[in-house]
Amino acid sequence: MDANLSMIYISALFLLQASSILAQPTVFDIRKYGGAPNGDLTSSLERAWEVACASTSASKVFVPKSTYNLRQIELNDPCKAPIELHIEGNIVAPENPNQFNGDSQWLRFGYIDSFTLSGGATFDGQGSIAWNKNNCAKTWNCKKLSMNFGFSFMKNSVIRHITSKNSKHFHVNVLGCHNITFNEFSIEAPADSLNTDGIHIGRSTKVKILNSNIGTGDDCISLGDGSRQVSVENVTCGPGHGISVGSLGKYENEEPVEGFIVKNCTFKNTDNGVRIKTWPGTSINIPVSGLRFENLVMINVTNPIIIDQEYCPWNQCSKQTPSKVKISRVSFKNIRGTSTTKKGIILICSSSVPCEKVKLTNINLKFNGTPAIATCKNIKPQVFGNVPTCTP
């Protein structure tokens, strides 16, 4: 090779290497920002995040495997480029609920585009002390405790390979997000822990929850008003109160729920399987439509399939005025397993706005070895295949 040619060859090689280096995110290791294994992570994480977030190319904040304490943290500003927070190990919350600011969240992420949280970390909310102080099961008006995670107004983001454990209150709140995916996201809390809902979604579009195990003391997943295009696939729920739409219809300014798919999921020892619940007694009129529940396995579930438009815990409402939430285009398909009650299917719709276009296809639920029955009110479901007949 002559000198010129080899120069060209070397510079081409250099360019090739440079471009592959450029494609990798720049790593910001918290140990360079004062973070130490077995220490308090809060200030080093804030510092590393600040620099990474200002980077004009993709960045990754790296927290190596260890156990860390973490105080409440807010990462609430858009970043200049895609950013990943890669955390390994075990992250522990303050035990004392008074160290949190009101009904807030331990880790709050907001207004970030192209965010990834990954790394296999477990976030332990240390809820057991707080649960004993929570009287929310007995009274509506109770002091709210902090949640493990809040994701607000995020876009194009992924939460992957993360565990949330023993949150003081809900584990995750998703608000105002667009295109956010939870994949291999585990939630662990005991069956008797109060209000430890798994993932609550509100006013968000294109939310996915995939390949995840969720066990809690309340709903595994719940959809609040304004949820659109939400899909849940390959999720195991239990213990817990199942996967719920609602409760809806309690407040005047609620937005419609449109587009929800729950597919290939298993419910184990849960209070409900799939549920839609709306409050009677209020005047607002919001539509809930386009829901598909299919290929579901129920194992020892109290109410495997339930629409409850007379949802009224603590007598918070007057059942005299029927719910104004209009439920339509709902499909329950290929649902099998065991119910711990004879009424495996409960469809109680509103007398003022009866449910419309509800389809039941191949429902095979057993109670003590015999087929579970269906009880229906203000609804005439379309049935396909093997489905128990509706009784009043």
Ligand SMILES: *[C@@H]1O[C@H](CO)[C@@H](O)[C@H](O)[C@H]1NC(C)=O
């Ligand atoms: C949704 O977000 C993911 C993760 O950032 C991204 O890869 C994907 O392109 C986004 N989808 C759309 C339609 O923008």
Ligand SMILES: *[C@@H]1O[C@H](CO)[C@@H](O)[C@H](O)[C@H]1NC(C)=O
């Ligand atoms: C659900 O699980 C199956 C089998 O493990 C897998 O092939 C499929 O991709 C999963 N679905 C999603 C959306 O990840």
Ligand SMILES: *[C@@H]1O[C@H](CO)[C@@H](O)[C@H](O)[C@H]1NC(C)=O
């Ligand atoms: C459904 O999910 C289970 C795991 O929960 C998986 O083993 C199975 O392959 C999935 N089936 C499909 C069709 O995705």
Ligand SMILES: *[C@@H]1O[C@H](CO)[C@@H](O)[C@H](O)[C@H]1NC(C)=O
């Ligand atoms: C079935 O669920 C009931 C509660 O509804 C529970 O007491 C019982 O232990 C469960 N059975 C099994 C085999 O898990």
